[in-house]
Amino acid sequence: MSSTTRITVTLPSEQVAELRKLTDNVSGYVAEAVARQIRHQLLGDDLRRYEGEHGNFTDEELAEARAKIFGTAGTGQRTDAA
Template identity: 80%
Template sequence: MADTTRITVTLPTEQVAELKKITDNISGYVAEAVARQIRHQLLGADLRSHTDEHGAFSEEELAEARARIFGTTSAAGGASAA
């Protein structure tokens, strides 16, 4: 199991009430949400770095990425998926 550190986090009462409806493991739920946000920020930084170095992605590259992410073979519906 990964090392952990106990911290105190203050959340709006309404959010805590909703969390308790969703899960009995609020710490695990919050840890997953934080990990997802960190991945999102790192991916964004990587994409910005790539476009700074190589320019904007072509429509073909974007269609291929959508197909890989969403498992589709058609790029037609990809533009409206955002």
């Protein structure tokens, strides 16, 4: 198990109330949210670096990526609710 560090985080009361409705393990929930955000940031950094070296992604490359992510066979339409 990795080591941990106790910190204090200040959140709006409404968010804390909703968070407590979602989980009994607030620390675990917040840790996973932070890990997800870090992965998102690192991926964005990698994509910007790649485009800086190789040029912008083409529409075809983006459609292929969306198809792989969302299973849409390159239609450009997302299958999730977002």
